[in-house]
Amino acid sequence: MTATKALPVGTTMELDVGPIAHGGHCVARHDGRVIFVRHSLPGERVRARITSDNGKAFALAEAVEILTPSPDRVRPPCRFSGAGGCGGCDWQHAEPAAVRRGKATVVREQLLRLGGLSIGQLDKLGLTEDASAEALPGGPLGWRTRMRYAVDDEGRAGFHPHRSGKVLPIDDCLIATDAVRAIDVLGRTHPGLAGVDVVASSAGDRAVVVRPHAKVRADPARWPEEVAVLDGGAHPAASRRGHNRVREDAAGRRWLVHAxxxxxxxxxxxxxxxxxxxxxxxxxxxxxxxxxYCGVGLFAGALGVQVGRYGKVFAVESDRPAADNARRNLRDVPAVVVSTGGVGGWLRKNKIDKLDAVVLDPPRTGAGATVCRQLTALNPPVICYVACDPAALARDTRVLAGNGYELTSLRVFDAFPMTHHIECVAAFRPS
Ligand SMILES: C[S@@+](CC[C@H](N)C(=O)[O-])C[C@H]1O[C@@H](n2cnc3c(N)ncnc32)[C@H](O)[C@@H]1O
Structure with a gap:
């Protein structure tokens, strides 16, 4: 790619904004180049300020003035949202229904561009031009049960602005649940800490995981009595109440999960x-x-109950504490066998004669070409892929299609309102 002259950071320009793109921004063009503009909406004319440009394929910008607003624009409920503000939410300035349409558009565009699907195939899947992501119960605010706060040099908690290592101190986060907000991380200072994680679980457990800069130990006396306080690190062991797990209720069962x-x-x-x-x-x-990629066993549990005592569900997870929790969570479901280790290695070592279904829920990077080929070689009648990144899903869709598996159904969930994040459940069957 030929490098063009990069636009200096801070340059402002008027732009006509086009469709939503993956990552929480919209696409505009300037002198033949793509500029991704945060805090804008399709159809708007905005004054935008360049925030990053290396002279290559595209530049990044943020809308600093809205010259022609979209009918979908609303006043952001959060005062930390907007140009130069908190990088946590991408769509505070849009009607929730418009955000859900935008999320379906993003998945459609990724499957067209990276997945190699045709418009006809997408329409057949119900992912038409006017499709919407499915909303989950509850509104766009007050839903987030787990937060990861950063802490600045003065001990104030907050979030990073978009693509920045700085910390923007804040005093409230409106997407957190009331239970998370009641732990009041944002109302205290945290000297010596780099970050604080908070969990307020569906079963009523409360935990904070402190992430110290150096050898600072968690001080339980600083937190409310009912909150478990854990020293950060890969897998914290110490807690005031002698446990480092919280209970969650979902899919008709109770689950133990490390904080x-x-x-x-x-x-x-x-x-x-x-x-x-x-x-x-x-x-x-x-x-x-x-x-x-079974985590603490969520899908294995549901599958195991259905296949019953004469069926089998092999669950694989590389994180030892999660795999141990899965074994414990599902000890009353005899069909489930949990293995600790990487999925690729497990698939290489284990031969299964007759497989009826594969469920996979990989991390953001996706399963990757090797694992996708290992799965198609097993010839299951269905591969059900739970994806938190539509780009990774699209890349894996192309590999699965190249190895005889066609995308036959797709659901898109708005499991992260106000942000650009999306969950998909995609099913592939032999073509
Ligand atoms: C998106 S989570 C899904 C967890 C679970 N399905 C759930 O819904 O709670 C992905 C999981 O994959 C695990 N993981 C990441 N890479 C892995 C690998 N190569 N092999 C096995 N597990 C892996 C992570 O530890 C994490 O628990």
């Missing part, structure tokens, strides 16, 4: 995704299934 381990942050997401997986896979008694 700093993976669990969906929207209180309705775990159940919604589990229900969507089961509806797609439709497991029957006696069948055999895989739950890859």
């Amino acid at each position: 700093d381990g993976f669990w969906q942050v929207h209180p309705a997401a775990a159940t919604a995704l589990s229900d969507a997986v089961i509806a797609e896979v439709d497991p029957r008694p006696g069948q055999t299934a895989l739950d890859l």
Whole structure:
């Protein structure tokens, strides 16, 4: 690619804004180049300020003045949102219904561009031009049960502005649940800490995980009596109340999760995704299934109950504490066998004669080409892929299609209102 002259950071210009793009911005063009503009909406004319440009394919900008507003524009409920503000939420300035349409547009565009699907195929999947992501119960504010705050040199908690290592101190975050806000991380100072994580679980447990700069130890006396205080690190062991796990209720069961381990942050997401997986896979008694990247066993549990005592669900997870929790969470579900280790290695070492379904829920990077090929080589009738990054899903869709598996159904969930994040449940079947 030929390098063009980079626009200096801080340059302002008027731009006509086009469609929403992946990552929480919209696409505009200037002198034939793409400029991704945050805090704008499709159809708007804005004055934008360049925030980054290396003279290559595109530049980044933020709208500093709205010259012609979109009918979907609203006043952001959060006063820390906007140009130069908090980098946490991308869509505070848009009607929630417009954000959900935008999220479906992003998934459609990724599947067209990276996934190699045609418009006809997308329309057939219901991902038409005017499709919307599905809303979860609850509104766009007050939903986030897990927060990761950064702490500045003066001990004040806040968030990073977009693509910045700085800390913007804040005194409230409106997308956090009331229970998270009541722990009041933002109302205190945290000398010696680089960050503080907060969990307020669906079963009523409260935990903070402190992440010290150096050898600063957590001081439980600084926190409310009912909050478990854990020293940060890979897997904190110490807690005032002698435990480092919280309980979560989802999909009709109770789950133990490490306070700093993976669990969906929207209180309705775990159940919604589990229900969507089961509806797609439709497991029957006696069948055999895989739950890859199983975390604490959410999908393995639902599959295991359905396949019953004569069925089998092999669940694989590389994070030892999560795998240990999965074993404990599912000790009353005899079909489930949990293995600790990487998915690629497990698939290389284990041969399964007759497989009825594969469920996978990889991290943001996706499963990757090697794992996708390993899965298609097993010839399952259905591969159900839960994805938190539509670009990774699209790349893996192309590999699966190249190895005989066609995308046959797709659901898009707005599991992270106000932000650009999306969850998809996609099913692939032999073409
Ligand atoms: C998006 S989470 C899904 C967890 C679970 N399905 C749930 O819904 O709670 C992805 C999980 O994959 C695990 N993981 C990441 N890379 C892995 C790998 N190569 N092999 C196995 N597990 C992996 C992470 O530790 C994490 O628990």
